[in-house]
Amino acid sequence: MLKISVITLCKNNEATIADAMRSFQTQDYPNKEHIVIDGASTDNTLYIIKQFNPDILQSEPDQGMYYAANKGISLATGDIIAFLHADDIFASNNVLSQMVSAIEQENSDAAYADLEYVAKENVDKVVRYWHSGEFKPKRLKYGWMPPHPTFFAKKTAYESYGVFDTSYRIAADYDLMMRFVSKPGFKLTYCPITAVKMRTGGISNRSFRNICQKMREDLRAARTNKIGGIVTLIFKNLRKLGQFFCR
Numbered sequence: 001m002l003k004i005s006v007i008t009l010c011k012n013n014e015a016t017i018a019d020a021m022r023s024f025q026t027q028d029y030p031n032k033e034h035i036v037i038d039g040a041s042t043d044n045t046l047y048i049i050k051q052f053n054p055d056i057l058q059s060e061p062d063q064g065m066y067y068a069a070n071k072g073i074s075l076a077t078g079d080i081i082a083f084l085h086a087d088d089i090f091a092s093n094n095v096l097s098q099m100v101s102a103i104e105q106e107n108s109d110a111a112y113a114d115l116e117y118v119a120k121e122n123v124d125k126v127v128r129y130w131h132s133g134e135f136k137p138k139r140l141k142y143g144w145m146p147p148h149p150t151f152f153a154k155k156t157a158y159e160s161y162g163v164f165d166t167s168y169r170i171a172a173d174y175d176l177m178m179r180f181v182s183k184p185g186f187k188l189t190y191c192p193i194t195a196v197k198m199r200t201g202g203i204s205n206r207s208f209r210n211i212c213q214k215m216r217e218d219l220r221a222a223r224t225n226k227i228g229g230i231v232t233l234i235f236k237n238l239r240k241l242g243q244f245f246c247r
Helices: 017-025 045-052 065-075 095-106 137-142 155-161 172-181 208-224 230-242
Strands: 004-010 032-038 056-059 080-083 088-090 110-119 122-130 152-154 188-199
Touching (some): 004 017, 004 065, 017 032, 017 045, 032 045, 032 065, 045 056, 056 065, 080 155, 095 188, 137 230, 152 155, 155 172, 208 230
Parallel strands (some): 110 188
Antiparallel strands (some): 110 152
């Protein structure tokens, strides 16, 4: 049975961290570990985390979320690595089982699924629905990408293709996924389930300045990974419009 490492990054998330911790603990997949990287929270976040007794907990100042993510990857002992952000929850208690099964059945390097954007105060209220669909390499040029919170990759992929590039402030997840899936022979599988409920209000769309920064970094990532350019960026943003009308 493959072991899965779920990494949660947090800093001053006392309002939502218990939901994320509980969401991991209620997963029915037995061979799992929870790694929590806390950026030296000054509220009750750390106290709440300790009530759930995660497998690995580190709390110290860091240089940002991607530094923290790379720290979590370095600590992971699982065959598969996934992320559960402090504001997010798994959509059901068998998400890990289904994602691991998708990777095993297809002998894939990674798997991904669908994502629900939900209201900050009510995770049952769906604001947007990200239907990923099947992966086809030619779709990358037209702005297609899997939702990173649903991206489950084998640790060997990180060892082969690298971790998060910390020169990105907002779009290192896009760069990482494009770096992985654009490699010849990399096998990616779509698992047609809703894997994660993600609360709205993330860093990438928190302000107009962040939106502009995100677009600049997305364009850089597309060009660096030889996926495309301005056209890719335009289609990538247009795809978001359809998410408001799904479901």
